[in-house]
Amino acid sequence: MPVKVTVWSENYHEPREEDVRLRYPDGIHGAIAAGLTERLGDRVQVRTAILEDPEHGLSEKTLAETDVLTWWGHMAHEEVSDEVVERVQQRVLGGMGLLVLHSGHYSKIFRKLMGTTCSLTWRDAAERELVWTVAPGHPIAEGVPRPLVIGEQETYGEPFGIPEPDELVFISNFSGGEVFRSGCCYRRGLGRIFYFSPGDQGHPVYYHPDVRRVLANAVLWAAPAAGVGDPLQNAHTPITW
Amino acid sequence: MPVKVTVWSENYHEPREEDVRLRYPDGIHGAIAAGLTERLGDRVQVRTAILEDPEHGLSEKTLAETDVLTWWGHMAHEEVSDEVVERVQQRVLGGMGLLVLHSGHYSKIFRKLMGTTCSLTWRDAAERELVWTVAPGHPIAEGVPRPLVIGEQETYGEPFGIPEPDELVFISNFSGGEVFRSGCCYRRGLGRIFYFSPGDQGHPVYYHPDVRRVLANAVLWAAPAAGVGDPLQNAHTPITW
Amino acid sequence: MPVKVTVWSENYHEPREEDVRLRYPDGIHGAIAAGLTERLGDRVQVRTAILEDPEHGLSEKTLAETDVLTWWGHMAHEEVSDEVVERVQQRVLGGMGLLVLHSGHYSKIFRKLMGTTCSLTWRDAAERELVWTVAPGHPIAEGVPRPLVIGEQETYGEPFGIPEPDELVFISNFSGGEVFRSGCCYRRGLGRIFYFSPGDQGHPVYYHPDVRRVLANAVLWAAPAAGVGDPLQNAHTPITW
Amino acid sequence: MPVKVTVWSENYHEPREEDVRLRYPDGIHGAIAAGLTERLGDRVQVRTAILEDPEHGLSEKTLAETDVLTWWGHMAHEEVSDEVVERVQQRVLGGMGLLVLHSGHYSKIFRKLMGTTCSLTWRDAAERELVWTVAPGHPIAEGVPRPLVIGEQETYGEPFGIPEPDELVFISNFSGGEVFRSGCCYRRGLGRIFYFSPGDQGHPVYYHPDVRRVLANAVLWAAPAAGVGDPLQNAHTPITW
Numbered sequence: 001m002p003v004k005v006t007v008w009s010e011n012y013h014e015p016r017e018e019d020v021r022l023r024y025p026d027g028i029h030g031a032i033a034a035g036l037t038e039r040l041g042d043r044v045q046v047r048t049a050i051l052e053d054p055e056h057g058l059s060e061k062t063l064a065e066t067d068v069l070t071w072w073g074h075m076a077h078e079e080v081s082d083e084v085v086e087r088v089q090q091r092v093l094g095g096m097g098l099l100v101l102h103s104g105h106y107s108k109i110f111r112k113l114m115g116t117t118c119s120l121t122w123r124d125a126a127e128r129e130l131v132w133t134v135a136p137g138h139p140i141a142e143g144v145p146r147p148l149v150i151g152e153q154e155t156y157g158e159p160f161g162i163p164e165p166d167e168l169v170f171i172s173n174f175s176g177g178e179v180f181r182s183g184c185c186y187r188r189g190l191g192r193i194f195y196f197s198p199g200d201q202g203h204p205v206y207y208h209p210d211v212r213r214v215l216a217n218a219v220l221w222a223a224p225a226a227g228v229g230d231p232l233q234n235a236h237t238p239i240t241w
Numbered sequence: 242m243p244v245k246v247t248v249w250s251e252n253y254h255e256p257r258e259e260d261v262r263l264r265y266p267d268g269i270h271g272a273i274a275a276g277l278t279e280r281l282g283d284r285v286q287v288r289t290a291i292l293e294d295p296e297h298g299l300s301e302k303t304l305a306e307t308d309v310l311t312w313w314g315h316m317a318h319e320e321v322s323d324e325v326v327e328r329v330q331q332r333v334l335g336g337m338g339l340l341v342l343h344s345g346h347y348s349k350i351f352r353k354l355m356g357t358t359c360s361l362t363w364r365d366a367a368e369r370e371l372v373w374t375v376a377p378g379h380p381i382a383e384g385v386p387r388p389l390v391i392g393e394q395e396t397y398g399e400p401f402g403i404p405e406p407d408e409l410v411f412i413s414n415f416s417g418g419e420v421f422r423s424g425c426c427y428r429r430g431l432g433r434i435f436y437f438s439p440g441d442q443g444h445p446v447y448y449h450p451d452v453r454r455v456l457a458n459a460v461l462w463a464a465p466a467a468g469v470g471d472p473l474q475n476a477h478t479p480i481t482w
Numbered sequence: 483m484p485v486k487v488t489v490w491s492e493n494y495h496e497p498r499e500e501d502v503r504l505r506y507p508d509g510i511h512g513a514i515a516a517g518l519t520e521r522l523g524d525r526v527q528v529r530t531a532i533l534e535d536p537e538h539g540l541s542e543k544t545l546a547e548t549d550v551l552t553w554w555g556h557m558a559h560e561e562v563s564d565e566v567v568e569r570v571q572q573r574v575l576g577g578m579g580l581l582v583l584h585s586g587h588y589s590k591i592f593r594k595l596m597g598t599t600c601s602l603t604w605r606d607a608a609e610r611e612l613v614w615t616v617a618p619g620h621p622i623a624e625g626v627p628r629p630l631v632i633g634e635q636e637t638y639g640e641p642f643g644i645p646e647p648d649e650l651v652f653i654s655n656f657s658g659g660e661v662f663r664s665g666c667c668y669r670r671g672l673g674r675i676f677y678f679s680p681g682d683q684g685h686p687v688y689y690h691p692d693v694r695r696v697l698a699n700a701v702l703w704a705a706p707a708a709g710v711g712d713p714l715q716n717a718h719t720p721i722t723w
Numbered sequence: 724m725p726v727k728v729t730v731w732s733e734n735y736h737e738p739r740e741e742d743v744r745l746r747y748p749d750g751i752h753g754a755i756a757a758g759l760t761e762r763l764g765d766r767v768q769v770r771t772a773i774l775e776d777p778e779h780g781l782s783e784k785t786l787a788e789t790d791v792l793t794w795w796g797h798m799a800h801e802e803v804s805d806e807v808v809e810r811v812q813q814r815v816l817g818g819m820g821l822l823v824l825h826s827g828h829y830s831k832i833f834r835k836l837m838g839t840t841c842s843l844t845w846r847d848a849a850e851r852e853l854v855w856t857v858a859p860g861h862p863i864a865e866g867v868p869r870p871l872v873i874g875e876q877e878t879y880g881e882p883f884g885i886p887e888p889d890e891l892v893f894i895s896n897f898s899g900g901e902v903f904r905s906g907c908c909y910r911r912g913l914g915r916i917f918y919f920s921p922g923d924q925g926h927p928v929y930y931h932p933d934v935r936r937v938l939a940n941a942v943l944w945a946a947p948a949a950g951v952g953d954p955l956q957n958a959h960t961p962i963t964w
Contacts, residue, residue, distance in 0.1 A: 336860060376910070377913055378818060378910065378912065378913035378914065378915075378947075380948055383948065407889075408889075408910075428858070428860060428890075430860065431860035432860065433860075465860075466862055466865065467865050
């Protein structure tokens with residue numbers, strides 16, 4: 001059975017900024033979705049959703065049909081309704097995989113799941129990013145070159161205000177001198193979360209074959225083997241074994 | 242310099258239930274505060290605060306003078322204002338220590354910092370709890386007997402809906418058959434969090450000398466060596482090294 | 483392609499003690515192997531090996547054909563040759579999965595991979611063991627009852643002298659009062675290691691359907707997705723990207 | 724009471740290579756010892772020991788008087804006797820702190836405590852190293868600039884064949900493009916271990932005031948609060964609570 005993926009993006013830059021529209025004519029979500037389909041074929045069933053869709057395209061029904069959700073946001077984090085964020089959180093805790101991408105580090109859903117600031121430092125200087133694998137046995141790193149070279153990218157720097165990752169997979173080196181924990185795995189409730197920092201509206205990163213490889217690996221890693229269930233919210237009851 | 246501790250409790254049961262009032266004539270907060278002073282003397286400076294105080298006794302000024310906050314709540318979690326919870330979270334991320342006690346597992350502040358359900362299973366049957374040390378070198382376990390024996394206690398059971406602890410210090414065995422991760426350490430932002438499950442309004446657990454020892458150890462462990470600072474909320478700025 | 487499993491046991495008790503021989507007429511290794519085949523069918527290809535085989539049945543050739551090795555030992559840890567232990571370690575670091583069972587906690591290979599004492603406390607009193615899942619989303623816990631009930635088992639107790647597990651999946655409660663971290667996951671090099679404590683020569687634990695389920699789940703979890711490779715031993719070389 | 728520190732070094736390069744002797748006239752151990760005394764004054768009591776001393780200067784008596792041991796080695800790892808390595812390991816598991824420095828990553832004692840290859844990639848090209856703090860609340864990072872700038876250093880690169888650190892404190896960026904997990908904390912048995920990569924015989928890194936600050940912080944962090952005891956080797960006995 002294919003993994004059901006919903007690729008979410010705020011789609012804020014694309015209609016407003018010509019350079020982004022030219023770079024991502026089908027939207028950032030379109031490029032991400034195409035990459036997953038390109039690499040995984042019929043192992044996935046991909047749909048997209050954006051902020052302006054009803055309920056941001058993340059209705060109960062859609063989430064109930066989603067095994068893995070990918071999240072890209074930047075300018076419009078605060079426009080995402082708390083109700084939808086709560087709904088996504090419950091679904092993650094119940095087993096749905098979540099990929100949080102690039103500036104999504106500051107999204108409501110990531111901050112809510114992490115419990116920390118999720119802040120970082122940054123500089124927009126089109127620097128070269130080298131993504132180094134530090135966990136060579138991890139499924140998300142499978143087949144990824146060491147290093148994965150991204151010619152131009154926004155720079156992200158430490159300290160990154162996250163809980164210590166359950167598994168740290170990638171660390172990036174930027175030509176300007178920074179380092180960044182660019183690939184971080186978390187287990188929360190029954191769900192798996194992967195944060196991956198490469199990917200910016202200002203650079204064509206989501207067409208990069210090895211970035212696509214990482215995202216495809218991560219979708220397979222985050223997919224719930226046993227389906228998505230009750231987030232144990234109701235386990236707060238007397239024991240009856 | 243003494244560690245400045247604020248002992249917080251909802252103080253819900255005490256005025257409403259005679260058995261609790263007889264058990265804890267100075268409130269649960271009073272018993273916890275007395276235990277810390279008894280064990281740590283002038284190494285701590287302890288104050289108490291309760292739900293019905295203005296701003297729940299947790300004003301900006303009070304928090305600014307608090308190195309470690311202890312939190313006990315049960316029936317009135319939802320009555321704690323979101324504004325105060327947000328304020329406490331920011332302070333923890335800036336370095337303030339936080340001890341979350343017993344049914345405080347379901348408090349707004351713990352759930353907000355963990356990002357998960359924090360649910361558990363329970364049974365009120367006055368069972369014997371044995372608290373076993375699994376991290377014998379940890380400062381919080383110093384001098385704690387193996388096992389720490391609590392004659393009667395509410396039973397808590399797994400699965401406990403928390404992120405995997407950064408350090409697991411204690412696991413409890415209940416005579417009814419359950420186990421529970423009863424002593425869990427977290428690092429979040431610049432702050433340290435310790436969850437400790439023994440302690441219930443229905444049992445005189447906070448007079449137990451070894452429970453008091455654990456809480457005293459935990460206060461010293463959680464105290465910020467370098468003071469409490471900015472939670473790096475504002476680090477979301479260009480790099481300037 | 484089936485996962486190639488080698489089930490290793492010292493086979494010390496079986497020829498020497500009638501009660502063990504009656505309990506495990508095909509050896510402890512035979513019971514474990516049968517359980518894996520019963521549950522996984524042609525998803526696995528299982529062979530067994532014992533201490534008295536040439537090279538303990540763990541020649542270079544056999545290991546080269548092994549995806550997951552399971553290890554049971556008790557009385558004869560010191561009779562395992564250092565050369566074979568070194569060979570197994572290198573293979574694990576290169577990606578082979580390893581399941582360490584019960585008294586195997588004190589084997590040379592487990593101690594070598596952990597770097598710690600791996601000591602524990604114990605009592606042989608045929609107590610009831612309840613194995614509780616603390617990581618409900620973990621693949622090794624899939625389908626395992628909460629609790630998994632073992633009528634009679636040797637008691638193991640904390641402190642267990644291991645590094646903090648990368649993922650803690652099970653904690654056991656013994657009717658005599660102990661707790662024990664009975665299911666512990668580690669990532670070492672490119673390999674995955676799972677320690678599981680239930681299973682003793684004095685009790686028919688390896689016929690228990692849910693113990694068999696755990697072992698089957700663990701084999702699938704530990705199998706190297708990308709095959710077994712160089713343990714990066716030779717990566718100690720100049721960088722050439 | 725002062726923390727008793729033994730600074731160990733193989734002292735291989737110094738008598739053989741003039742440039743190293745000129746750089747470190749009192750030996751690498753001498754420079755490290757001087758740095759600790761300079762920063763910590765009478766909070767520490769520092770002695771040194773080298774490979775050619777009887778029992779490598781690490782007799783039972785010396786170790787019994789050591790709270791924290793620092794280890795620098797490079798060319799002569801294999802000349803360290805297994806007996807001494809075993810002795811140091813037992814002492815660490817009993818609570819002694821251990822700081823493993825630079826090329827000490829490949830020492831017998833570090834590999835024995837980690838259980839992995841501890842291999843890495845490297846290049847000797849006098850590149851600039853920037854050491855970034857990723858755990859700003861950690862005591863070892865206290866007062867350390869972000870970044871700590873080392874003008875010229877040997878380059879170390881990932882993958883570094885270690886178990887995932889219990890706490891990752893520093894990550895380095897090298898001007899040649901590499902990243903490296905340069906500050907890694909482990910808890911093993913009752914002891915604490917800190918690996919810190921900056922420091923090479925070919926560069927005057929151990930005179931760098933901020934490197935000295937890190938080492939001083941690390942000595943205080945690794946010192947056993949409750950003294951050094953039995954490594955629980957003998958806990959493998961029946962339970963008697």
